[in-house]
Amino acid sequence: MPWDVPDPCGPEVTAPSFRAGARAAVLSSPPLSPGARNASSAVPECWEDWEDAEDEARYQACGRISPSDDTPPERGGEGQEADEEPCAPAATDAPGAPAPSSAPAAPTPVSPGPQEGTPRKAPLTLDAAAKQYITDHGLEVLEFSRDKCLGKGAFGRAYLVQVPLPDGSRIPAVLKRMRATTSPVMVAAEVEALSRLRGCSGCVQLLAHGEHNFRQALLLEYCPGGTLADRLDDAGRWQLIIPARLLLPVPALREVAAQLLGALTNVHAAGLIHQDIKPDNLLYDKSGELHIADFGTAAMRLDYGLYDRTGAGSMPYMAPEVRATRSTTPTHPITDKADVYSAGITLLRAAWLHTDPLIQGAFLRGDIPAPSFMPEAFLRFIRSLLHEEPNKRPSAREALGSGWVRGCDE
Known part of the structure; x- marks a missing residue:
């Protein structure tokens, strides 16, 4: 049975207005050149070492999505850790966590707006200082309380904390404290x-890292809108048996x-x-923008295109x-096609199986048919993401440009 999804839209059909600017920015950007891939692989030691030119180069190389100019989002922060513990990958050698520098950061200059069709960065809510x-x-000044635990995972717990700033204001953040047995690697x-x-865009941001009360810790953005799993739980309360x-x-x-695909x-x-x-690792900020969280199982691409880690994740x-x-x-x-498959399962559960995962x-396997209320166009799209052969699945970028996501395959 062929699983490939034809694009019924053709090149002249535009994306729906609710994400038109976001998806168009990704779809119109060219494939990464070797130089761009190298730029996207550069790892800054800390924020003060990051030059504006490097930021812009990585921004172009990343092909990231930004909201349209007329509706900038309010960025929240990191959210809950998953309660479901992922299968731990085998430990591999990785560079040690760099120590932050004490050099002051220069104020970020105001640059002119981007040209039409060029992706742009969402405005930051915090200044450089x-x-x-x-x-x-x-990590030294945050206000920490153990009764503010947001969740726990295989490698640590996440707590909602407040970080006081020199001007007297406070910002919420998430403290991810690792277990004593978690490998520094x-x-x-x-x-x-x-x-x-x-x-x-679409990724929870790291604010600081180091030690907190003799434990390895990360300080992350806080996303106050909960997880996709929370929203599916709420929707499931109205479902019949x-x-x-x-x-x-x-x-x-x-x-x-x-x-998610963006x-x-x-x-x-x-x-x-x-x-x-999975739904537990997809968080929403105050403006309703989705963010991928929990990169503890992330793997990095090697020079020959594969990744430096054996399989990890949550079995379903x-x-x-x-x-x-x-x-x-x-x-x-x-x-990267493994992530596309996981996204397909996530969407399938969001449509149907969250309340009936067994x-x-x-x-x-094809032992039971899809229920009659599942739209055929959606099923064709999902089957393309869930193809058994990885090389027959679309990439995330290709899936983002499919007819169903663009709203012209009903």
């Missing part, structure tokens, strides 16, 4: 992954797909795969080639 203060002192790898994604309608309506599913496009352009895409969302690394002889190398395997 405040960011530098948080980088240097955030794994923490350093997560710091490096988050450093690569500095400024990338046997579902009779979509868990999320088609416009909401299309919005989740557009934001964020994954940025992650992959930065030379990373996430390896644990793992691609077949990732599951094969944990039980049998690997069938395919792990690439039949997921039977549906994927």
